[in-house]
Amino acid sequence: MARLKVYALSTCPYCKQARAFLTDNGVDFDVVEVDKLTGAERDQAVAEVKALSGGTSFPVLTKDGAVVVGYDRGGIMKLAGLQ
Amino acid sequence: MSDAAQPAPIPRRRFAEGVTADDLRGYMAPYVARLGYRFNTDEGFVAELLDSELGILAEAGDVYCPCRLRSGDPKEDAAIVCPCIAVNVVEFAAMRKCWCGLFIRTDVEDGSTLHGVIEKADGPTEVRVAAKDDMRDGEVRHLKLGKRDVALVRAAGNYYVLSNVCRHAFAPLSDGFVEGFELVCPLHGWRFDVRDGSTDHPDSDVRTYPVAVRDGEVFVTI
Secondary structure, eight states: OOEEEEEETTTHHHHHHHHHHHHHOHHHHHEEEGGOOHHHHHHHHHHHHHHHHHBBSSSSSEETTTEESSHHHHHHHTTTOOO | OOOOOOOOOOOOOSSSSTTHHHHHHHHHHHHHHHHHHHOOOHHHHHHHHHHHHHHHHHHHHSOBTBBOOOOHHHHHHGBBBBOOGGGHHHHHHHHOOOOOEEETTTSOOOGGGGGOHHHHHHHHSSSEEEESSSSSSSSSEEEETTTEEEEEEEEETTEEEEEBBBBTOOOBBBEEEEETTTTEEEEOOOEEEEOOOOOSSTTTTOOOOOOOOETTEEEEEO
16 A cells, blocks of 8 residues: 655645644655655646645645545545544 | 856845844734734744745745745746745635734634644635725725725725626726716726626626625625
8 A cells, every 4th residue: 555645835734734643643655745846846846736736735645546635634544544 | 148057146135134033023914914814823933934045035035835835937936035924815714823923813712723724714714804994985995805906995985896807808906996886997987886896788797796794894705
């Protein structure tokens, strides 16, 4: 099973809250801080976020093809298998 | 012409040097109040967001949303300059807050309860469009509500909302004038009853939207 991945902006409080929520619930995850990337890495991450969410609003969380856009605790719990 | 890469243009700074979080609060608060919003009641959260915005201002020249990514195209990015309520009016009405949570609707008592709330505007959504005393009888305004252009009319003390596009030659009805309960098109004088969108011309009625007035605020369901 793939690890949960969080696309975030370093300036975004909801992104921090989403990450803290996962950490507090013992969920392992990877983080991509898109605004900290440059060049091709950034272009790639932006393309992934657009493909997943249809926009560039953060946070975007994904696992096994499922996607949650925003700090949506209910959606994140379902995505992470916490309920 | 040289093929060498040009240096990135220096972004035009939209606020004076030395602007503070309190300065941003001072100019944003009365503006968002006109839209039916106020700062989140979670003060620590607001402080964090405004601090982020000041950092973005220093880097990018304007107070872009801390939770949305800039494309680098100033025209495109104008849609995510804070406050971005006016360009996301339907979505935010459904969420009862803006995307990043800096602003909440004035009818929300505790903004911290909305952290994590992402409700999509899938069905009809009630959007606050004016304070009850904002307009006079006979006045008409153009509103952009999501993808819809509507005319907000006050007549005989009541508010009415109808499609802003005349079905004759597609003129903006909000450029016309109000006589009694009729909104008169500016282009050829076609008349539309603001109460039901009807006109004497066949197959040309315009759509109307339900309006409610509560606690001194005018809401339309679209």
